[in-house]
Amino acid sequence: MKKIGVLTSGGDSPGMNAAIRAVVRKAIYHGLEVAGIFHGYQGLIDGNIKPLERGDVGDIIQRGGTMLYSARCLEFKEEAGQLKAIEQLRAHEIDGLVVIGGDGSYRGAKALTKRGIPCVGVPGTIDNDIAGTDYTIGFDTALNTVIEAIDKIRDTATSHDRSFIIEVMGRDAGDLALWAGLAGGAETILIPEEPHDLEDMAERLKRGRDRGKKHSIIIVAEGVMSGQDLQVKLLEMGIETRVSVLGHIQRGGSPTARDRVLASQMGAKAVELLLQNNGGKAVGMRNHEIVAHDFEEVFEESPEFDNEMYKLSKELSI
Template sequence: MKKIGVLTSGGDSPGMNAAIRAVVRKAIYHDLQVAGIYHGYQGLIEGNIQDLAIGDVGDIIQRGGTKLYSARCLDFKEEAGQLKGIEQLKKHGIEGLVVIGGDGSYRGALALSNHGFPCVGVPGTIDNDISGTDYTIGFDTALNTVIDSIDKIRDTATSHDRSFIIEVMGRDAGDLALWAGLAGGAETILVPEDPFDIDDIAMRLKRGRDRGKKHSIIVVAEGVMTGHELQQKLMEKADIPTHVSVLGHIQRGGSPTARDRVLASQMGAKAVELLLQDIGGKAVGIRNREILAYDFNEVFDGTHEFDESMYKLSKELSI
């Protein structure tokens, strides 16, 4: 293999730039040429491809977002779009591809692999919802962003004796809500993996009031319901007034933490090592601190493991 490509797809996450940097520099170290594909699979179909040198990825390890940009591409879900992408890859002399992104990005990479084009996936998503890996690139940074927001909102909640509902991202996974809620001392955490009882939430809030607690923090994952929907339910069922803060896309931005920079560097380098061995159809992950590769099918056939023990602990500590 003499030349590989790299693209980012789906939602951006802090650390994607560090992964791009690792792919480019690891490849060049091994005398491979590297091409950057801009705007994800849409850019691949359109041939928005440029060769990258060492200097092109200088001074990006600390930057959030993605230097290669990202975009959604419905056309790539169809075989015709996938074949156009392969045609562009061959036109530019690219023999292997590193795809940095989440579940949808991996499906595109699997499709290319099934067409005989070697692809390796690197998990870049703040949701931490990729099966087969303990952590994804961007999760740690987003988590710290959420915790910082909870701390600041708690200052206002304390000053005004108010209860706040904080809605966080995570799609269908509750990791971001769980970790941030536990670290932020939230009284209640709602996650998609565990059913909730509105009466139980009301009881918790009332029990806190009875012992003199005048404010509470409730963290709800977007996969459960919106913060405003929960606010309405609490008013209807228990006549409990709350304020809602939707953190939104602030969770995706910002300079990546040291943990995300290191993880992205390790995973990006591992992806290049696999392509150097002509190995495709694999996802890169971390398990028990070991960087490894596993089949894409394991991603889609498996389920993301939710930490039930941590969730139980959060309830025990929020009495």
């Protein structure tokens, strides 16, 4: 192992730059050359590859997004695209690859590993929906962004005696909604992992109003339904609400200290695995320890859902 590459793929998340920095500097510390691959797998196919030195990753640990940029690449899902990627890796004498991203990025890394290029995955996604790790890079920052928004919306909800629906990201995972809802004191949290009864929810909101409660915060994960759809359904039940869709603001911003440290630890671990020629692995954190699992294990498992936290959120929202 003389030279490794690093790329970011899929949706960006705060902390990706910290992970890139860790990969580059850890590799250089151990005498490896590093190549940055720009615009994800599309950039790999196109040969958008440049050497990275320690100075190239200076002053990026505090920046959101990814200095390597990201892109979706349908071509890479096909065998022909993967073979083009292999040709570029061989042409640039890259012996191993660190892939920072989510589930789709991991599947690309697994495909390259099968074709002879050892790859290691680092979980970069705000959704916290990757198996094999308690937390993904970007989740904590996005969570704090959502909580800040909830606090501000609660101010106007209180001022106008209104109920607000706040739609948050997460794809098919409810972690962002659940954690933000509990931390933000939401009265109702709708997540994909748990069934929901809108009639019961409407009755609870009405009971709250009857006992003098002036406002409510309802958190809905995008994997359940849109905020607008929920607004329509509740209006049919006699509940008037306002909707705020936080959207891509959740992906941006300077990463929290937690995300910076997690990204640094995971990026360094990825390099260590490549130095051991131990490709086909996904880095994670379990019980505050940095670990690694085979890609196949990650794909076969489902991300763990904290049912006790969900129960607690319902108990505290009475």
